[in-house]
Amino acid sequence: MSRPAALSVPLWLAHALRAQRGPVPWGAVIRGGLAAGPLLLAGVLAGRTPLGVLAAIAAMLAGINDRPGGRRVSVKRLGVPAAAGALGLLVGTGAGQGLAAVPLTLALTGLGLLAGGISAVGPVASAAGTQLLVGAALGAGMPAAESGGQRALAFLAGAGWLLALRLALPTPGSLAGDFRFDGERAAVAEVYDAVAALLGAVGGPRATARRAALTAALDHAQDALAGPRLRRYASSGAERRLHAQYTAALPLAEAATALFWAGEPVSARAAEGPRRLAAAVRGNTGTGPLPAPSRSVPALRALDDALLRAAETFDRTDGAQQRPLARRRGAKGAVRAALGVGGREYGLRVALCFGASAAIAQALHHTRWYGQHQHWYWLPATAVFLVKPDLGPLASRVLCRAAGTVFGALVFAGLAAVLPRPAGLIALVAVCGALVPVATRHFAAQTAVVTVLVLALVMAGGEPQASVSRIGETLLACALVLVVGHLPMPGERGGGVRARLGAAGGAAHAYLVHVLGESGDRAERWVLRREAYRTLAEARTAIAVAAAELPALARHTAGTGAVADTLERLVDTTTACAVHLDDTGRLTPRHIGQLHQALKELETQGVEVPLPAAA
Numbered sequence: 001m002s003r004p005a006a007l008s009v010p011l012w013l014a015h016a017l018r019a020q021r022g023p024v025p026w027g028a029v030i031r032g033g034l035a036a037g038p039l040l041l042a043g044v045l046a047g048r049t050p051l052g053v054l055a056a057i058a059a060m061l062a063g064i065n066d067r068p069g070g071r072r073v074s075v076k077r078l079g080v081p082a083a084a085g086a087l088g089l090l091v092g093t094g095a096g097q098g099l100a101a102v103p104l105t106l107a108l109t110g111l112g113l114l115a116g117g118i119s120a121v122g123p124v125a126s127a128a129g130t131q132l133l134v135g136a137a138l139g140a141g142m143p144a145a146e147s148g149g150q151r152a153l154a155f156l157a158g159a160g161w162l163l164a165l166r167l168a169l170p171t172p173g174s175l176a177g178d179f180r181f182d183g184e185r186a187a188v189a190e191v192y193d194a195v196a197a198l199l200g201a202v203g204g205p206r207a208t209a210r211r212a213a214l215t216a217a218l219d220h221a222q223d224a225l226a227g228p229r230l231r232r233y234a235s236s237g238a239e240r241r242l243h244a245q246y247t248a249a250l251p252l253a254e255a256a257t258a259l260f261w262a263g264e265p266v267s268a269r270a271a272e273g274p275r276r277l278a279a280a281v282r283g284n285t286g287t288g289p290l291p292a293p294s295r296s297v298p299a300l301r302a303l304d305d306a307l308l309r310a311a312e313t314f315d316r317t318d319g320a321q322q323r324p325l326a327r328r329r330g331a332k333g334a335v336r337a338a339l340g341v342g343g344r345e346y347g348l349r350v351a352l353c354f355g356a357s358a359a360i361a362q363a364l365h366h367t368r369w370y371g372q373h374q375h376w377y378w379l380p381a382t383a384v385f386l387v388k389p390d391l392g393p394l395a396s397r398v399l400c401r402a403a404g405t406v407f408g409a410l411v412f413a414g415l416a417a418v419l420p421r422p423a424g425l426i427a428l429v430a431v432c433g434a435l436v437p438v439a440t441r442h443f444a445a446q447t448a449v450v451t452v453l454v455l456a457l458v459m460a461g462g463e464p465q466a467s468v469s470r471i472g473e474t475l476l477a478c479a480l481v482l483v484v485g486h487l488p489m490p491g492e493r494g495g496g497v498r499a500r501l502g503a504a505g506g507a508a509h510a511y512l513v514h515v516l517g518e519s520g521d522r523a524e525r526w527v528l529r530r531e532a533y534r535t536l537a538e539a540r541t542a543i544a545v546a547a548a549e550l551p552a553l554a555r556h557t558a559g560t561g562a563v564a565d566t567l568e569r570l571v572d573t574t575t576a577c578a579v580h581l582d583d584t585g586r587l588t589p590r591h592i593g594q595l596h597q598a599l600k601e602l603e604t605q606g607v608e609v610p611l612p613a614a615a
Contacts, residue, residue: 011548016396020441027171028066028437035059035162036453037430040460044422050144053461054089054151055158056429058082060453061134062159063436064446065127066166070183070224074166080124082159085131086152092139093148101362104140108380109355111136116350119388120343120496121334126390133354133384141361141377184242185281187224190217191249192278196271198256199303203265211260211572212540214253215533221246222530241316245281248313250526251306258299258579261572266300269293273307280314287314298583299576342496345489350387352484357383357477375463378470382477387484391443393548394485398478404447405474409467411448412455416465425460429453486552493556497546500539501563505607507532508571512595515578525578532571540564563605570598 009017036056043052062078069077088111095107115129135155139148146154171182194217198210225246252274259266270293280287290311295301337343361379382401391397419425432453439445451470459465511528519525543564546557573594577587 011554012393012395012550013399015393015548016399016444018442019445022441025068025437027169028063028068029434031066031162031165031169032063032436033430033434034165035063035158036433036457037426039158039161040429040457041426044426044460049461050146051150051154053457054138054154055161056433056457057138057454058085058155058158059162060433060436060450061085061131062162063433064440064450066162066437067440068183069187069220071167071180072184073223073226074183075163076124077127078159078163078166081127081131082156082163084128085135085159086155088132088135088137089139089155090135090148090152092136092141093144093151094139095136096140096143097148101359101366105355105359105362108136108140108358109351112354113347113351115354116347116387117338117343119350120340120346121337123390125334125338126388129350130384130388133350134381137354137358137377137380137384140358141365141380142375181238181242184221184224184239185284187217187221188242188246188249189278189281191221191246191253192274192281193217195249195252195256196274196278198260199266199271199274200268202256202259203263207260207263211257212537214256215537218249218253218530219534219537221249222534242281244313244316245277245310247526248306248310249277250530251522252303252310254526254529254575255299255303255306255579257572258302258576261576262297262299264297267294270300270303273310277307277310277314287311298580301583302579337499340495340499342499345493345495348489349484350384352487353383353387353481354380356484357480360476360480361473375458379473379477382474383481386477386481390545393545393550394482394553395550396548397443398482400442400444401447402475402478404444405451406471407444408448408451409455409471412452413465413467415452416455416459416467422460425456428456429460432456486550493553494546494560497539497542497557497560500535500542501560501567501607504532504535504539504564504567505602507535508567508574511571512574515574515581518581529571529575529578532574536564536567536571539567559605563602563607566598566601566605567607569594570602573598 036059039055039059040049040052043049043055046052062082065078065081066074067077091111092108095104099107112133115132118132119126119129139151144151171186191214194210194214198207198214201207201210225243259270269291273290273293276287276290279285287310290307292304292307293300295304338347357380361376364379365376382405385391386397386401388397392400415424415428419428432449435449436446436453439449455465455467455470507528511525511532514521514525514528539560543557543560547554547561573591577591577595580587580591
């Protein structure tokens with residue numbers, strides 16, 4: 001008798017059920033508790049409750065973007081979206097007061113096209129595009145006596161308050177040395193831990209996952225150290241030391257990747273040195289003696305040399321002046337991304353969703369479907385979050401948003417019946433603000449917390465209880481985004497994924513040309529290597545999201561995972577070639593054969609990565 005086949009969960013449903021894991025971000029929890037609730041209280045006490053509500057909403061949105069990392073990078077991560085939200089609030093208020101329904105809908109549709117294109121540039125730009133549209137929806141759909149300028153200033157003040165807390169408060173448990181750099185210190189230490197984990201996994205089944213984790217750790221540290229600055233160079237000894245420690249990790253990561261490519265297990269002794277370096281970074285201490293690995297092959301010799309150089313760097317009391325680390329993407333690259341195939345496709349969908357939802361919301365508002373409610377912002381604001389691809393596959397986003405809104409609205413309806421006003425509502429806003437950083441691990445949980453928080457805010461501002469109507473509007477937005485998400489668009493579907501694969505192929509080619517050209521500029525090589533792995537990681541993320549869509553959408557990106565696998569092998573082989581050339585000055589037949597094989601496979605997969613003449 002044959003056993004029944006195991007039930008397989010569809011990828012879109014598996015994604016909806018998956019939550020991120022990790023320690024509780026107590027620093028962000030404390031900041032969230034001190035942000036939205038106190039801002040609302042200040043508005044109530046000052047007799048300017050509507051402005052207090054807007055400031056609390058801004059703090060909540062900034063709290064969603066309040067992720068682990070350095071203080072300097074948080075200025076960009078929180079400040080740029082907040083500025084975009086204030087601009088959207090200003091534009092939306094002016095348009096809502098001066099335009100009739102049809103011109104207003106057309107104006108919001110054009111704004112959606114702009115914000116959608118901008119969102120294709122990167123994570124910070126995506127958050128800015130989202131807050132631009134949310135601010136516009138609030139400004140146009142939440143009439144108030146205050147001017148657009150006053151509302152924009154209140155929004156900036158709310159986000160600025162959370163940012164000030166981020167810059168001023170130390171992270172709990174991270175007080176070694178100068179607490180201003182505790183986020184950077186943790187990020188650099190994670191790089192050394194990731195190197196040690198990869199060395200321990202070489203030759204085993206978890207090696208590929210550890211190599212991907214090393215890329216993620218390097219990306220995070222690079223971002224943490226490369227925030228905006230007033231000076232060209234790091235301005236303090238502590239910061240220069242962290243820059244030097246990060247730079248010292250790059251050759252270690254390179255040697256570990258070469259060992260991963262070779263596939264031969266290494267002794268546990270090889271991983272002990274990077275672990276001690278990680279502990280030294282966290283404790284802001286010296287390294288002490290480091291165990292030297294065997295020097296039997298070029299990659300192990302490179303690892304030993306990198307450990308020696310790292311030990312010398314750690315023993316210095318002050319790091320040398322170094323330029324801030326940054327990606328190789330300027331204004332031209334950002335414009336190309338926004339106007340490219342991915343930006344155009346996303347911009348059209350955002351414009352359709354935002355414009356259609358604004359039109360439907362106004363029609364329902366003017367026909368009194370809302371009853372006594374004066375506001376119609378919920379439907380377009382919900383559509384903005386649902387149409388964002390960086391929050392997961394479309395079906396997963398819709399399911400999580402619907403479930404989170406229903407649960408949050410029901411919870412709020414029960415609490416609103418018993419809480420005193422306004423004190424109870426202010427306390428509820430403070431509690432939800434503290435929960436936002438934890439809830440961001442799952443979109444449904446985040447939606448539930450944000451729903452309770454926003455409903456409490458608008459009720460504190462004078463709105464009657466609106467749980468039932470908010471559930472109806474959310475389900476309507478879910479249906480709208482599902483329909484628009486499956487509509488055919490001009491150009492090829494899956495253009496965003498292919499654009500990221502194209503960028504990864506270009507970065508891999510630039511790295512390969514530099515290595516086979518045998519340039520002695522190692523700093524340049526490490527920059528090119530970082531960009532190659534980073535663009536590849538971004539492409540893999542986009543591919544994973546596209547693969548978890550419903551079959552009607554997932555089929556348009558079928559086969560892109562295999563292309564990413566081949567590019568990854570090419571970049572790994574290029575790294576192994578770089579280490580071997582440093583040691584011997586020539587490549588082995590295995591290196592050359594692996595390069596030719598990867599390039600040939602890419603050619604058959606439709607990706608052009610020309611082989612340099614030096615090969």
